[in-house]
Amino acid sequence: MKKEKIAARRLAVMLVSLMVVFGSGTSRLHAQSKSGTNAGHGAAKKPSAAARKATAKFAARAETLLGSAPASKGEWGLLIVDAESGETLFEQNADRYFLPASNMKLFSTALALAKLGPDFRFRTTLETRGTISDEGILAGDVVLVGRGDPNLSNRRFPYELKEEFDGPPEKALAQLADALVAKGVKEISGDVIGDDSYFPRERYPNGWEIDDMVWEYGAAISSIVVNDNTVTLTLTPGEQAGNGVQAVVSPATPDFTVENRVVTSAADVKSDLTLTRDPGANIVVVKGTLPARSTPRKLVLAIEEPAQHAAALLKRLLEERGIKIGGVARAQHDSVEASGAPTVLAEHVSVPLGDSVKLVNKISQNLHAEMLVRTAARQNGRWTTPEELMKVPADFYAAVGIAPGDVVQTDASGLSRHDLVTPRAVMTLLSFAQKQPWFLPYYDSLPVAGVDGTLEDRMKNTPAAGRIHAKTGSVEHVRTLSGFAETLSGRRLIFSFLSNNQGGKSHEAADALTGLCVAMSEEFNVAPAKRAGKQKRPQ
Secondary structure: OOHHHHHHHHHHHHHHHHHHHHOOOOOOEEOOOOOOEEOOOEEOOOOOHHHHHHHHHHHHHHHHHHOOOOHHHOEEEEEEEEOOOOOEEEEEOOOOOEOOHHHHHHHHHHHHHHHHOOOOOOEEEEEEOOEEOOOOEEEOOEEEEOOOOOOEOOEOOOOEOEOOEOOOOOHHHHHHHHHHHHOOOOEEOOOEEEEOOOOOOOOOOOOOOHHHHHEHHHOOOOOOOEHHHEEEEEEEOOOOOOOEOEEEEEOOOOOOEEEEEEEEEOOOOOOEEEEEOOOOOOEEEEEEEEEOOOOOEEEEEEOOOHHHHHHHHHHHHHHHOOOEEOOOEEEEOOOOOOOOOOEEEEEEEOOOHHHHHHHHHHHOOHHHHHHHHHHHHHOOOOOOOHHHHHHHHHHHHHHHOOOOOOEEOOOOOOOOOOOEEOHHHHHHHHHHHOOOOOHHHHHHOOOEOOOOHHHOOOOOOOOOOOOEEEEEEEEOOEEEEEEEEEOOOOOEEEEEEEEEOOOOOHHHHHHHHHHHHHHHHHHOOOOOOOOOOOOOOOO
């Protein structure tokens, strides 16, 4: 028997042994796709000896990382392919379901870029069906019409390395108010209305949890988004123990009132705060202690009624500019049939969609992801049920080539605990994306290891730093990471690492993901044989 055959058999035995180590009754580790083909690349070629060796070395390192507690107590789905050839380099549970957490944003932002284009811009308008007299009296209502712009705020664009802000959080609404003043309006006889009827009313997708809805990451969905539909509660302790604690909400909102039960403790006592808000309640209860003379504590809270909040905020801004308001601030959730087109009094035009997508993926902004999918779906008209809404992304995934059933989606952000994807679905999406004209803004939107976004503090001083461009994901017991790896040799890899049922400390699964990225970058660094040419980076 030739030495090559003996070596091949030894390698096969080693791989089978690894399959047993990783498996729990069934084999879960495979060097190649069980189907024998790779999505979008035709028939799979037999891997070279060098490729088999790299796979075996990576498998051994993966076993070390994932084969002992606490990582071993959870479930792991791994898939690595060569971005150019489509060759599957490693897979484990690649066709099983996992909660993706914010890896769902990879799907949502790809859909938005494909359907709307990177240059798409949102329009938010102030409108009226009334008339303006020579004296500046507007006879009628003023309506703030939202159309899904996620950035009616004070953010600075484009995003570069970190978020930056300029001015008050209601800056975009203030600019609209200034435009109305510039038109000579001095009085409004009617109401100030926040019209979010552009999207059917569905504030919380199926699978969001009650605790999510209190905080900024679970803000209510509406086609009007002012400052991420959040306000900031600032708690300032007193000078000595026993003093009261000042509570201020900014900007002011009719959405809730604060029942403040926080007191100042001794300076050497650790802060202890509890905040609660029952679903649908208009009272936020905060209690506990803050150390004397300590730095004020800021809590970013979600708004439950965004259109009402925006209308009240706009009304205040107009009044501060000397405009008298005869009516009230109110919300309008359903479209109103009326003859003729309204008069547009002022307009806010957003940054290009490519800039919005970059923010979504870099900082993992949940509400913004929901806006993008709904805006893309709205181009086909209004939907009537959540199921009808989700048919739009489902049709897109079918066109991408994702296998039927490989994506189960109930929201756009991944906050839902009902979302499910397979690692192969993620790989198929990313493989498709790299061939599209919108790939550059998509690729640039992904956090870079050790550099920015949600990967800023991860993989520093490792071979993966600066070379992993990937989306993170995190909800309770879930840690995920999927995207692209650029090796030292110039080879691009597509990977999806999904972990569920993680019961250890939050950093342990993240540390395992870092280890997998380092191992991948090192073991698959050598370009495969008969390569057509160096993998091109996005230009």
